[in-house]
Amino acid sequence: MKVCRKDKKIMADQSKKYKFDISNLNLHYGDFHALKDVNMQIEANKITAFIGPSGCGKSTFLKTLNRMNDLVENCKIDGKVLLDGTDIYKDMDEITLRYRVGMVFQQPNPFPKSVYDNVAYGPRIAGIKKKSQLDEIVERSLRQAAIWDELKDRLHKSALGLSGGQQQRLCIARTLAVEPEVILMDEPTSALDPISTSKIEDLAMELKKDYTIVMVTHNMQQAVRVSDNTAFFLLGEVIEYNDTEKLFSIPSDKRTEDYITGRFG
Numbered sequence: 561m562k563v564c565r566k567d568k569k570i571m572a573d574q575s576k577k578y579k580f581d582i583s584n585l586n587l588h589y590g591d592f593h594a595l596k597d598v599n600m601q602i603e604a605n606k607i608t609a610f611i612g613p614s615g616c617g618k619s620t621f622l623k624t625l626n627r628m629n630d631l632v633e634n635c636k637i638d639g640k641v642l643l644d645g646t647d648i649y650k651d652m653d654e655i656t657l658r659y660r661v662g663m664v665f666q667q668p669n670p671f672p673k674s675v676y677d678n679v680a681y682g683p684r685i686a687g688i689k690k691k692s693q694l695d696e697i698v699e700r701s702l703r704q705a706a707i708w709d710e711l712k713d714r715l716h717k718s719a720l721g722l723s724g725g726q727q728q729r730l731c732i733a734r735t736l737a738v739e740p741e742v743i744l745m746d747e748p749t750s751a752l753d754p755i756s757t758s759k760i761e762d763l764a765m766e767l768k769k770d771y772t773i774v775m776v777t778h779n780m781q782q783a784v785r786v787s788d789n790t791a792f793f794l795l796g797e798v799i800e801y802n803d804t805e806k807l808f809s810i811p812s813d814k815r816t817e818d819y820i821t822g823r824f825g
């Protein structure tokens with residue numbers, strides 16, 4: 561992957577497989593231009609991190625990948641977001657999109673239901689009723705989210721009684737239950753202690769074998785630890801996008817360097 565400095569367009573490397581191809585993406589909240597001409601390809605089966613100071617558009621951009629911004633009044637989006645070549649704004653219905661692109665939020669947000677019912681929620685909505693099939697999905701999802709051993713004896717207890725770190729892994733299991741292809745994570749560990757954070761990071765690295773992961777993080781060490789590629793956002797623009805190792809060791813833009821060395825932000 562390399563940055564074409566002339567127009568800041570990120571040029572695709574033909575040897576890589578891309579899950580998302582985003583071009584000329586502009587997003588306005590009313591008169592406010594929140595995303596400015598974003599061009600980016602997101603690699604399949606990798607972890608891509610978005611970093612940058614508060615308010616620079618990271619979450620807004622993440623949410624364009626599963627059309628969460630559609631729910632925001634006065635939000636106008638131009639440009640293209642292709643998922644495996646299909647335009648998600650023109651040629652895909654939102655339900656299909658949300659099954660294919662799941663999301664995990666900053667604050668763990670389990671439903672006030674049992675552990676089992678949280679994980680079975682999506683599959684039930686998708687029409688799966690058979691108990692044996694739901695049992696199998698619940699176990700598989702909790703195992704994938706590395707929390708089966710901790711929860712297998714309390715499947716029918718309230719999810720609200722779990723620790724924050726357990727709730728977040730349960731939310732990941734709930735996302736995995738509908739077998740998405742992409743998992744968007746918006747600062748998934750910012751509300752967690754270091755041990756739970758480390759569990760979620762290990763989990764993300766394990767999951768990328770089967771899923772494409774895109775993660776907003778304020779924690780630069782986290783981006784270095786877990787991500788393969790990193791995009792640095794500033795004031796609604798992607799300033800630099802590269803292999804994580806390269807971006808952090810030899811940033812090509814002075815603004816990236818200033819940010820990662822703590823000179824601003």
Ligand SMILES: Nc1ncnc2c1ncn2[C@@H]1O[C@H](COP(=O)(O)OP(=O)(O)OP(=O)(O)O)[C@@H](O)[C@H]1O
Pocket residue numbers: 589592594612613614615616617618619620621632778
């Ligand atoms: N629903 C909205 N209506 C109007 N403006 C919004 C809305 N959501 C976000 N914004 C503005 O868009 C800009 C980008 O916000 P966004 O949440 O994407 O930034 P961020 O980089 O994720 O910030 P943080 O790291 O603090 O979460 C900010 O100036 C924010 O105030």
